[in-house]
Amino acid sequence: MAPSRAVRIPRSRASPPESPDTASAGVPVAASSPAGTARPELRRNVGGSTRAVRLAAFYVGVLTAFYVGFVLYDRTAPGGTSSITTNGILLFTGLFILLAAAGALYALNPAPRSVEVTDKHVTVVGRWGRRRELPPLSMLSFSVVQRYPAGWLAPTPVELIELWGENVPNRSYVVDPELFQGANRAARSR
Numbered sequence: 001m002a003p004s005r006a007v008r009i010p011r012s013r014a015s016p017p018e019s020p021d022t023a024s025a026g027v028p029v030a031a032s033s034p035a036g037t038a039r040p041e042l043r044r045n046v047g048g049s050t051r052a053v054r055l056a057a058f059y060v061g062v063l064t065a066f067y068v069g070f071v072l073y074d075r076t077a078p079g080g081t082s083s084i085t086t087n088g089i090l091l092f093t094g095l096f097i098l099l100a101a102a103g104a105l106y107a108l109n110p111a112p113r114s115v116e117v118t119d120k121h122v123t124v125v126g127r128w129g130r131r132r133e134l135p136p137l138s139m140l141s142f143s144v145v146q147r148y149p150a151g152w153l154a155p156t157p158v159e160l161i162e163l164w165g166e167n168v169p170n171r172s173y174v175v176d177p178e179l180f181q182g183a184n185r186a187a188r189s190r
Contacts, residue, residue, distance in 0.1 A: 048173070048175045120136060
């Protein structure tokens with residue numbers, strides 16, 4: 001019996017539809033997006049993302065330094081050679097992992113990766129890929145809660161904003177100042 005081999009099945013390529021005025025001229029119509037939908041403008045959140053990642057790394061680094069210091073102190077202290085379950089190091093390690101993960105998530109979560117802007121809606125692409133569809137920028141309002149200057153946490157100035165709109169719950173984001181350009185800047189009464 002002969003060994004089996006892969007067989008390539010040719011597929012026909014779909015030609016673009018021709019409009020009545022170009023069909024007679026023999027010129028194919030360029031592939032375009034469906035009528036009424038424009039390609040979204042992608043605005044990347046470079047400064048906000050950089051600040052969030054560096055802040056999370058700084059937090060985890062400081063927490064790790066404290067953890068290592070306490071563990072070394074425990075190991076060198078009298079009775080430090082006892083089992084890690086009886087002297088609490090195992091519990092302390094679990095607490096360290098929990099605090100490191102929670103703190104890193106807390107620092108990273110409010111900084112979206114990017115914003116996609118179209119005439120019909122705005123899509124906020126979150127840190128973990130979650131997409132939130134909001135109304136158009138003209139129907140959104142925001143207020144600046146805190147401004148952070150450029151520094152070692154971010155190469156550009158960054159703002160903590162509160163975003164809201166009709167049928168949109170309040171959301172807080174750490175973003176570049178121009179990310180929600182086109183939305184209404186307003187003072188929010190608390």
